[in-house]
Amino acid sequence: MKHLHDFHVDSVCYLDDHGTPFDELPPQAEDTERTLAAYRNMVLARTFDSKAIALQRTGKCGTYPSVLGHEVIGTAIGQSLAKTDVFVPYYRDQATHILRGVSLNEMLLYWGGDERGSAWQACPEDLPIAVPIATQCCHAVGVASAIRIRGEARAVVVCVGDGGTSKGDFLESINLAGAWHLPVVFVAINNQWAISTPRGIQTGAETIAQKAIGAGLPGHIVDGNDYFATIEALDNALERARSGKGGAVIEAVTYRLGDHTTADDATRYRSAEDLREAWEKDGIKRLQNYLHMTGFWSPDREQALQAECKQIVEKAVQEYLATEAEPPTAMVDYLFDSLPTALVQQRERIAAKYRGGES
Amino acid sequence: MSAPDVRDVTLVEAVNLALTWEMEHDENVVVLGEDVATNGGVFRATVGLKDKFGFKRVMDTPLAENLIAGTAIGMATQGLKPVAEFQFMGFIYAAMEQIVSHAARMRNRTRGRLHCPLVYRAPFGGGIHAPEHHSESTEALFAHIPGLRVVIPSSPSRAYGLLLAAIRNPDPVIFLEPKRIYRAVTQSVSNNGEALPLDTCFTLREGNDVTLITWGACVTETLQAADKLVEQGITAEVIDVATISPLDRETLLCSVAKTGRAVIVHEACRNGGVGAEVAASIAEGAFLDLQAPVVRVTGYDTIMPYYRNEQAYLPEVGDIVQAVEQVIAL
Numbered sequence: 001m002k003h004l005h006d007f008h009v010d011s012v013c014y015l016d017d018h019g020t021p022f023d024e025l026p027p028q029a030e031d032t033e034r035t036l037a038a039y040r041n042m043v044l045a046r047t048f049d050s051k052a053i054a055l056q057r058t059g060k061c062g063t064y065p066s067v068l069g070h071e072v073i074g075t076a077i078g079q080s081l082a083k084t085d086v087f088v089p090y091y092r093d094q095a096t097h098i099l100r101g102v103s104l105n106e107m108l109l110y111w112g113g114d115e116r117g118s119a120w121q122a123c124p125e126d127l128p129i130a131v132p133i134a135t136q137c138c139h140a141v142g143v144a145s146a147i148r149i150r151g152e153a154r155a156v157v158v159c160v161g162d163g164g165t166s167k168g169d170f171l172e173s174i175n176l177a178g179a180w181h182l183p184v185v186f187v188a189i190n191n192q193w194a195i196s197t198p199r200g201i202q203t204g205a206e207t208i209a210q211k212a213i214g215a216g217l218p219g220h221i222v223d224g225n226d227y228f229a230t231i232e233a234l235d236n237a238l239e240r241a242r243s244g245k246g247g248a249v250i251e252a253v254t255y256r257l258g259d260h261t262t263a264d265d266a267t268r269y270r271s272a273e274d275l276r277e278a279w280e281k282d283g284i285k286r287l288q289n290y291l292h293m294t295g296f297w298s299p300d301r302e303q304a305l306q307a308e309c310k311q312i313v314e315k316a317v318q319e320y321l322a323t324e325a326e327p328p329t330a331m332v333d334y335l336f337d338s339l340p341t342a343l344v345q346q347r348e349r350i351a352a353k354y355r356g357g358e359s
Numbered sequence: 360m361s362a363p364d365v366r367d368v369t370l371v372e373a374v375n376l377a378l379t380w381e382m383e384h385d386e387n388v389v390v391l392g393e394d395v396a397t398n399g400g401v402f403r404a405t406v407g408l409k410d411k412f413g414f415k416r417v418m419d420t421p422l423a424e425n426l427i428a429g430t431a432i433g434m435a436t437q438g439l440k441p442v443a444e445f446q447f448m449g450f451i452y453a454a455m456e457q458i459v460s461h462a463a464r465m466r467n468r469t470r471g472r473l474h475c476p477l478v479y480r481a482p483f484g485g486g487i488h489a490p491e492h493h494s495e496s497t498e499a500l501f502a503h504i505p506g507l508r509v510v511i512p513s514s515p516s517r518a519y520g521l522l523l524a525a526i527r528n529p530d531p532v533i534f535l536e537p538k539r540i541y542r543a544v545t546q547s548v549s550n551n552g553e554a555l556p557l558d559t560c561f562t563l564r565e566g567n568d569v570t571l572i573t574w575g576a577c578v579t580e581t582l583q584a585a586d587k588l589v590e591q592g593i594t595a596e597v598i599d600v601a602t603i604s605p606l607d608r609e610t611l612l613c614s615v616a617k618t619g620r621a622v623i624v625h626e627a628c629r630n631g632g633v634g635a636e637v638a639a640s641i642a643e644g645a646f647l648d649l650q651a652p653v654v655r656v657t658g659y660d661t662i663m664p665y666y667r668n669e670q671a672y673l674p675e676v677g678d679i680v681q682a683v684e685q686v687i688a689l
Binding site: 143180 | 416418420421423425426428429430431432433434436437438439441456457460461466468469470472473474505506508528529558604606607608609
């Protein structure tokens, strides 16, 4: 018998649940400005999140998926991506979108039932939110193929949930990334839950990261509530991808602290005890503790930041609520580059029914 | 510019000519699919492209149709113009989610920020004694999807001109190639890069007594039926729909207004077929011109039989003649 291959998956965590470093921190920790900006973004994303849920509960926004528990990962992705890179999201990436320049108003518009919520001008090459699970992985390898064909030093980050890693789209895409040596980093955000299905019955594999090995890619695990572990892994993987050394899979482990969406009730399938334990690992609190310990944070600064975030979110909400719906004729106008004759009559009918197209 | 005529071109060779022309003139055009590079495609539609344009632009993909469709979408959002081949239409279903939920919706979803200038090519239809899953005509599945164009050539020169138009079109096009006539006839094709219009029916033959509406391989039998009908003193107008979605209703209605009778011929199942949409459009738009009910000559609402019985499934010249006799008698 010939022994052909052993595989290796590393797992990285620097800060304990209270924000105390276990060990020497990566070089990323020396960039205090970036770390403070990360903390600010996490708080802004969480502030936005609770407001969006409140809007849904009061009938002012549609079904909305909470970002609670994903803020650290999303922020690290947003910071590690260069402007010229391409981000391919799923639907719980609010923290990344903010850093890419998507406005809070646009995010509210999307979940509030308005297509203009994906018309992002700040990051015109980023793909829009993908609702059908894992389908975005195939788009990511397509974008990465275009980058490779043109020989550009750019890279792609695509997010997928732990449930999404069961789909062919993910497995086919990591396979192509390995076969074609593509500059794409797959971030499998393992938040333990695919609606009510726990991670344990999603796959028999011990880790999601090890699926990368079968595709010819390196697989890494990071504590997705540890900002330093997550940003280091992303910085390294993206640098490697941009320099033509191929892609990677990063399994970022966290816990979905909220319901799947506002239409879900997680108390039906998970215990209060599990949730309480998960909150103890919260990455925002962990980073805040770390910043306090290192002298870069204070109760005053915290108070000021909370107030600032509330104000930013409130302003976006006012803008969102004041935005009129598009005229109904818009449903025809963006279907094709130019209006096919076959649709002229239908457009006229919509316009006539809604008084010249205005609702 | 003098048009270099290429003589004795089959439909599949015309596909190759169009791909070659467009790849030579637009560096953003890339080809991907299973066995398309070194092998040149199982029907040889992409033969020679890898040697001319290299592996970076002519890509053999892993064997995963869903991946092919989705990868093409990602490429298209970067401004490439991918032409992705599905080896047979019977294997395209794995890619439906990508085609329906993403390719067709990207422009609308992003309010024009991103769009998908791509072509999904697939050979389709019966008549070549192929194994199971290699002979179906399920074009109606795609015609039902807003945001897609569905284009079906029926001759070498239309394959050339329509494929050029499909590649240049800034939106996704499902380009279905009737493989029964891949090599059935040859034509001289002007290899001058001139595209034909999409969203337009082609009137192949003028007549006054009945309008025969068809597309794809059935154009062959329909033209033969029109020849036979002349012997009975019946002149049939023959229309190749070509772009089955969005549908050029005007050409169809104008013809029916003239002839007062319509027979629709397609190889696909009758139930929910594109013929039903054509018939309904005629009923809505030309009812008062009709002198007889609209009749369809189609495949049966059955699973495509294995090849020993495939001929029994396909519409034949006699079926079309009979249908015309029926509507003329009224």
